[in-house]
Amino acid sequence: MAGPEAGLRAEGVSLAYRGRRVLERVSLELPRGAWLALLGPNGAGKSTLLRLLAGLLGPSEGRVLLEGRPLAGWSPWARGQRLALVPQNGPYPEELTVEEVVRLGRTPHLGLLGREGRADAEAVDWALAQTHTAEFRRRLLGTLSGGERQRVMLARALASRPHYLLLDEPTAHLDLHHQAEFVGLLAGLRAQGIGVLTVLHDPNLARQADRVAFLAEGRVVAEGPPEAVIREDLLARVYGPMVRVREVDGRPVVLLG
Amino acid sequence: MVRAPALPSGRLPLRLGVMAAMLGLLALGLVLGVGFGAVALGPAEVLRALAGLEANPIVTELRLPRVLGAMLVGAALGLSGAAFQGLFRNPLADPYLMGSAAGAAFGVTLAVSLAGGMSGAFAQGAVFEALPVSATLFGFLGALLAVAVTLLLSGGASRTHDLILAGVVVGSVLVSLTSYLMLMDADRVRAVFAYTLGNLAFLGWAGVRSVGFYLLLALPLVWAFGRTLNALSLGEETARSLGLPLPRLKLALIAVVTLLTAAAVAQAGIIGFVGLVAPHILRRLMGGDYRYLLPASALGGAVLMVYADLLARVLIAPAELPVGMVTTLLGGPFFLYLLWRERGRA
Numbered sequence: 001m002a003g004p005e006a007g008l009r010a011e012g013v014s015l016a017y018r019g020r021r022v023l024e025r026v027s028l029e030l031p032r033g034a035w036l037a038l039l040g041p042n043g044a045g046k047s048t049l050l051r052l053l054a055g056l057l058g059p060s061e062g063r064v065l066l067e068g069r070p071l072a073g074w075s076p077w078a079r080g081q082r083l084a085l086v087p088q089n090g091p092y093p094e095e096l097t098v099e100e101v102v103r104l105g106r107t108p109h110l111g112l113l114g115r116e117g118r119a120d121a122e123a124v125d126w127a128l129a130q131t132h133t134a135e136f137r138r139r140l141l142g143t144l145s146g147g148e149r150q151r152v153m154l155a156r157a158l159a160s161r162p163h164y165l166l167l168d169e170p171t172a173h174l175d176l177h178h179q180a181e182f183v184g185l186l187a188g189l190r191a192q193g194i195g196v197l198t199v200l201h202d203p204n205l206a207r208q209a210d211r212v213a214f215l216a217e218g219r220v221v222a223e224g225p226p227e228a229v230i231r232e233d234l235l236a237r238v239y240g241p242m243v244r245v246r247e248v249d250g251r252p253v254v255l256l257g
Numbered sequence: 258m259v260r261a262p263a264l265p266s267g268r269l270p271l272r273l274g275v276m277a278a279m280l281g282l283l284a285l286g287l288v289l290g291v292g293f294g295a296v297a298l299g300p301a302e303v304l305r306a307l308a309g310l311e312a313n314p315i316v317t318e319l320r321l322p323r324v325l326g327a328m329l330v331g332a333a334l335g336l337s338g339a340a341f342q343g344l345f346r347n348p349l350a351d352p353y354l355m356g357s358a359a360g361a362a363f364g365v366t367l368a369v370s371l372a373g374g375m376s377g378a379f380a381q382g383a384v385f386e387a388l389p390v391s392a393t394l395f396g397f398l399g400a401l402l403a404v405a406v407t408l409l410l411s412g413g414a415s416r417t418h419d420l421i422l423a424g425v426v427v428g429s430v431l432v433s434l435t436s437y438l439m440l441m442d443a444d445r446v447r448a449v450f451a452y453t454l455g456n457l458a459f460l461g462w463a464g465v466r467s468v469g470f471y472l473l474l475a476l477p478l479v480w481a482f483g484r485t486l487n488a489l490s491l492g493e494e495t496a497r498s499l500g501l502p503l504p505r506l507k508l509a510l511i512a513v514v515t516l517l518t519a520a521a522v523a524q525a526g527i528i529g530f531v532g533l534v535a536p537h538i539l540r541r542l543m544g545g546d547y548r549y550l551l552p553a554s555a556l557g558g559a560v561l562m563v564y565a566d567l568l569a570r571v572l573i574a575p576a577e578l579p580v581g582m583v584t585t586l587l588g589g590p591f592f593l594y595l596l597w598r599e600r601g602r603a
Contacts, residue, residue, distance in 0.1 A: 056498060080499045087492060090491075091346065091490065095541070104491060112484065140544075
């Protein structure tokens with residue numbers, strides 16, 4: 001599983017949109033079983049990079065490799081079986097049940113007309129169990145809280161049994177308790193060989209990741225383990241002089257003031 | 258694990274119940290619709306005539322095609338509405354509000370006038386029997402044009418209000434153009450005016466065959482998009498990330514739905530709101546899974562049309578209202594309610 005063949009890699013990726021350079025020669029690697037956190041201020045290009053890695057956008061320069069092959073060379077179905085994306089904001093189909101939504105995650109395996117079978121049902125059950133959403137599988141999405149809905153979206157992504165999960169601001173609607181639970185959940189997924197990439201605002205969640213990439217104005221300005229990236233000098237350059245970084249349990253914590 | 262895979266998600270009995278109830282309403286509507294008229298027929302007479310035990314030309318030549326036609330037109334509109342709402346992820350998208358019905362009417366009228374003037378054809382309902390296929394084809398082209406212009410004006414379909422505004426403008430312009438074509442043949446203004454208002458009085462067996470043909474063609478094709486529409490309800494990006502080739506699928510579905518709309522409009526004129534109301538009520542009753550919602554919306558549209566037609570014939574009997582007027586009077590307030598609810602959300 002190790003080696004350059006396994007992993008999702010961006011190699012010198014640039015993207016221009018309406019004459020503006022949104023991403024500038026970005027290189028990143030997400031191995032299976034690892035958690036890479038993408039940090040950076042608003043408008044740094046984080047979500048754009050995520051779409052590029054998901055194959056929804058093509059780069060103007062450079063390339064994205066999925067398990068050794070350029071992303072553009074994969075069929076959309078095969079790509080969807082390996083890469084699962086959870087965008088930041090809905091829409092959330094209020095009149096579908098949790099289970100109906102999660103079953104949509106099987107689409108890459110079923111195509112347009114395939115019938116769901118035992119493997120599909122098992123993957124759905126597994127995804128519901130992983131995200132602790134099995135108990136409300138019959139409820140309508142419109143009746144769930146923001147945090148519950150977020151877990152359902154994660155379950156939907158997991159139902160395809162992806163090798164890589166791409167999550168845009170997955171903790172945006174979660175309180176502290178559910179954030180902690182979410183980090184625990186990621187640990188479980190990584191142990192099963194799933195590579196996780198999260199776009200995050202909050203550096204204090206990123207401190208738990210294996211590696212952190214800090215994006216500003218479309219460039220990766222720092223990349224490495226959390227303690228190497230979440231540094232006062234670096235954050236102060238981007239966010240201003242109010243930022244303090246302390247160490248708790250051997251990992252950095254960011255404070256304001 | 259021993260237990261069976263949890264495939265039916267617990268809503269199957271409810272869904273089957275709703276479908277069965279609609280079939281019951283359709284059967285009742287058939288008996289009432291065939292029975293009502295200048296010569297009233299009791300249920301027993303209707304059933305005997307339908308079963309072929311008693312020859313009754315009023316039933317077989319006049320009323321049965323009309324009632325069946327109403328069901329088929331309603332089914333076409335209900336199915337079209339449900340598909341458009343899923344495709345554009347917009348609860349107010351329907352063939353009437355997006356201007357495609359008006360586009361189809363314009364195309365049909367153009368076909369009729371190109372086919373050598375209207376020369377009495379409208380009044381006798383014979384025009385469509387003379388050219389059912391090309392009328393639908395012209396209607397299809399007109400409706401495609403209308404959808405394209407509407408989408409262009411509204412910059413895609415994601416903003417509900419922009420889409421409706423563009424659709425209403427396109428629809429109004431096309432209705433005006435249609436009226437102009439019709440005024441060129443002043444003798445027929447009345448019959449032709451009734452047609453644009455949505456009218457089932459022109460429906461004969463040829464019309465029933467035409468709508469039935471396109472409905473049978475479209476139903477399985479549209480239904481095959483069920484999973485795609487479900488995935489689209491999670492948003493376009495998610496649907497694409499699941500591997501769905503969206504641009505191609507969208508074009509294909511627009512083509513099929515527009516053809517179906519055109520087939521209905523070619524026989525019955527512009528009938529508003531059926532495509533909006535039927536899917537909306539059914540979504541509430543049995544959920545948003547399009548694999549059930551699409552066929553159910555076809556059934557629901559058929560139910561609405563049969564009873565709307567009955568009202569149209571009863572309200573000012575022995576004269577009758579254009580059925581499109583009835584659906585608009587009933588559907589308009591419903592539309593305003595939906596619009597108001599949408600605004601609360603945006």
